[in-house]
Amino acid sequence: MKCRIxxxxxxxxxxxxPACAPKVTIDFDKEADFSRYRTYAWETGTPxxxxxxxxxxxxxxxxxxxxxxxxxxxAGPDMFVSYHGALSEEIYYNTTSMGVGYGPAWGPxxxxxxxxxxxxxxxxxxxTTPNKVITGTLIVDIYDAKNKHMIWRGxxxxxxxxxxxxxxxxxxxxxxAMFEKFPPK
Numbered sequence: 001m002k003c004r005i006x007x008x009x010x011x012x013x014x015x016x017x018p019a020c021a022p023k024v025t026i027d028f029d030k031e032a033d034f035s036r037y038r039t040y041a042w043e044t045g046t047p048x049x050x051x052x053x054x055x056x057x058x059x060x061x062x063x064x065x066x067x068x069x070x071x072x073x074x075a076g077p078d079m080f081v082s083y084h085g086a087l088s089e090e091i092y093y094n095t096t097s098m099g100v101g102y103g104p105a106w107g108p109x110x111x112x113x114x115x116x117x118x119x120x121x122x123x124x125x126x127x128t129t130p131n132k133v134i135t136g137t138l139i140v141d142i143y144d145a146k147n148k149h150m151i152w153r154g155x156x157x158x159x160x161x162x163x164x165x166x167x168x169x170x171x172x173x174x175x176x177a178m179f180e181k182f183p184p185k
Contacts, residue, residue, distance in 0.1 A: 022158035022170060024177040032144065032151040034183035039073035040065060045082030045141065053167065057083055060171050061140055064179035077145050084139040087160065092131045099124040134160040136167070138174055154178030 047054045061083060062072065135157055142152040156174030161167050 022156045022174040022177060024154065024156045024174060026152075026154050026178065026181070028152040028184045029149065030184075034151070034185075037070070037078040037144075037151075037183065039071050039077045040079045040081050040142070041073055041077035041145070043080040043082045043143070045139075046084035046086070048085035048087075052164070053085075053171075056168050057085065057138065057171055057175075060175040064175050064182070068179060068182055079145050079151065080143045080148075082141050082143075084137075084141070086137045086139075088135050088137070090133050090135065092133055093128050094131055095126055095128045097124060097126040136160045136170075138171065140175070140178060152182065152184070154182075 042058070048057065061081065065072075065081070136159075137155065137157040140152075140154045141150055143149060144151050154175075156178055158170045158174060161170070
């Protein structure tokens with residue numbers, strides 16, 4: 001019995017954890033030779049309007065590139081990196097409905113031929129609540145420095161929290177997921 005409960009809890013955690021992770025997609029030039037890229041420099045993209053978050057995003061990308069063996073270069077880089085940040089607001093409606101019933105009613109009192117039966121009906125109600133959700137999207141573009149062709153793009157999106165620390169964690173998770181298989185083989 002304990003084993004079944006443990007497996008059920010494990011299954012529930014496995015199903016809920018991916019829902020917490022940012023949604024990430026990757027695209028890249030399949031003809032690009034990523035083995036020849038070793039250095040990079042930053043180019044201006046569309047930074048977020050919050051300077052603190054801007055620096056956190058750049059640091060997260062720098063950290064991911066550094067773990068993959070890429071070095072930042074002041075002059076003559078092999079590739080250029082830029083990022084684009086955007087926020088979007090969506091309204092989701094949550095409707096909760098409660099009770100409607102119709103069916104036979106039995107008991108003492110008046111009814112069919114004095115037997116205390118009949119049909120009864122009750123009504124219900126529903127409440128709709130609007131929920132505002134802000135979604136942040138982070139796009140990282142990498143270009144070949146010589147011909148200025150895009151060679152890689154990572155896109156991540158997730159809900160934005162009011163807590164800056166949680167947003168920093170989400171940025172870290174998104175960049176880790178983006179660069180997990182970078183450079184492409």
